[in-house]
Amino acid sequence: MDRRPRPNRVARFARWSEDIVTSPRAPIATLLVIVIALYFLPPLGIPAERVSDVHFLIGVTTLLLVYLLEHNEHRDTTAIHVKLDEILDALRADRRKVGIEELSSDKIKDIRDAEREEIASS
Numbered sequence: 001m002d003r004r005p006r007p008n009r010v011a012r013f014a015r016w017s018e019d020i021v022t023s024p025r026a027p028i029a030t031l032l033v034i035v036i037a038l039y040f041l042p043p044l045g046i047p048a049e050r051v052s053d054v055h056f057l058i059g060v061t062t063l064l065l066v067y068l069l070e071h072n073e074h075r076d077t078t079a080i081h082v083k084l085d086e087i088l089d090a091l092r093a094d095r096r097k098v099g100i101e102e103l104s105s106d107k108i109k110d111i112r113d114a115e116r117e118e119i120a121s122s
Contacts, residue, residue: 015018016071034058 020026037054085098100108 014068014071017065017068021068 025049041050081101088098
């Protein structure tokens, strides 16, 4: 029996939209919409205000896609960190490195520099 928690609606929507956005057909569909909006709407008698509405819609869609991609990237990165922490624990490696991603950039650089010095001195 599968005991994994069921993702909420927002997470399911984010995954569904990620599948659509990352499909091989997505760039072709996007280019088609842009071509239709820029070249076919004005000659068909669509007012210029409507064409600018299409530009606004494209901008809003782009912003939404940025948020969706960032959400999915954050989820994937968090999962990778959990897996790496598990590997470090299983290898009985230096436990101080588990959860290092939570530290500030300066502290991470200090740890990296200390590791490099330790390797160089061995």
